[in-house]
Amino acid sequence: MSNDRLRTSLLERGITPADLAVALKVDPKSVERWIAGRTPYRRHRYAVAAKLGVDEAYLWPDALSRSQVADASESEIVNVFPHRWAVPSETWRNFFEAAEVEIGVLVYSGLFLSEDAGVRKVLREKADAGVPVRILLGDPNSESVAQRGADEGVDDAMAAKIRNALVMYQPLRDLDGIEFRLHDTVLYNSIYWADDQVLVNTHIYGFTAAEAPVLRLRKVAGGSMVSTYLDSFERVWDGATPLE
Numbered sequence: 001m002s003n004d005r006l007r008t009s010l011l012e013r014g015i016t017p018a019d020l021a022v023a024l025k026v027d028p029k030s031v032e033r034w035i036a037g038r039t040p041y042r043r044h045r046y047a048v049a050a051k052l053g054v055d056e057a058y059l060w061p062d063a064l065s066r067s068q069v070a071d072a073s074e075s076e077i078v079n080v081f082p083h084r085w086a087v088p089s090e091t092w093r094n095f096f097e098a099a100e101v102e103i104g105v106l107v108y109s110g111l112f113l114s115e116d117a118g119v120r121k122v123l124r125e126k127a128d129a130g131v132p133v134r135i136l137l138g139d140p141n142s143e144s145v146a147q148r149g150a151d152e153g154v155d156d157a158m159a160a161k162i163r164n165a166l167v168m169y170q171p172l173r174d175l176d177g178i179e180f181r182l183h184d185t186v187l188y189n190s191i192y193w194a195d196d197q198v199l200v201n202t203h204i205y206g207f208t209a210a211e212a213p214v215l216r217l218r219k220v221a222g223g224s225m226v227s228t229y230l231d232s233f234e235r236v237w238d239g240a241t242p243l244e
Contacts, residue, residue: 015051045059085210103131135169139162140159144184183241199214
């Protein structure tokens with residue numbers, strides 16, 4: 001079976017098989033065989049992934065053993081905070097400030113973030129610098145938001161917090177480079193994304209998000225945790241409604 005992911009990655013970047021062969025110092029026929037479906041040696045897989053700026057596991061998902069994927073995924077864990085309130089405010093600002101490619105936020109309200117003037121300033125500056133910013137908030141009129149409010153014991157306050165967040169984000173909502181959407185998804189985690197790093201705020205039944213743990217992850221070649229969370233973000237984004 002041909003490797004359509006490798007072929008597509010080359011086409012998207014305007015790199016020919018001959019160009020890749022020269023960059024890796026291999027025979028062009030070897031690259032053609034990789035595109036046709038042959039799995040290269042791991043040193044070549046690393047080199048191709050680095051050249052194309054994608055993950056090795058994306059190009060060759062079956063090349064790594066389960067133990068290799070598990071080991072790499074464990075290495076993606078940078079640190080763990082016992083509660084969201086334990087994450088220093090400067091950590092959130094520095095996290096987004098380091099982004100050079102893309103920023104994403106997937107929450108129900110994330111009111112604490114919208115209330116942080118420093119974070120709003122960073123998001124504005126990043127958008128001005130050409131870094132796309134995508135923010136997903138819960139639809140305050142959705143059943144999922146109502147249920148989450150009930151689960152946390154705050155009831156209608158959950159929808160109210162979302163409306164408050166929308167007000168706080170008002171100065172950013174008409175800026176080029178920042179896009180808002182509303183979702184009605186059942187969230188098991190809130191996801192904050194900056195390039196190859198994510199902050200994952202777990203959701204625990206009966207507790208507010210501020211009381212739940214936060215994982216800080218950084219993408220590692222061959223790991224799957226960050227990719228899994230980013231895939232989830234994209235699925236919610238695709239089904240969300242643009243905010244007018």
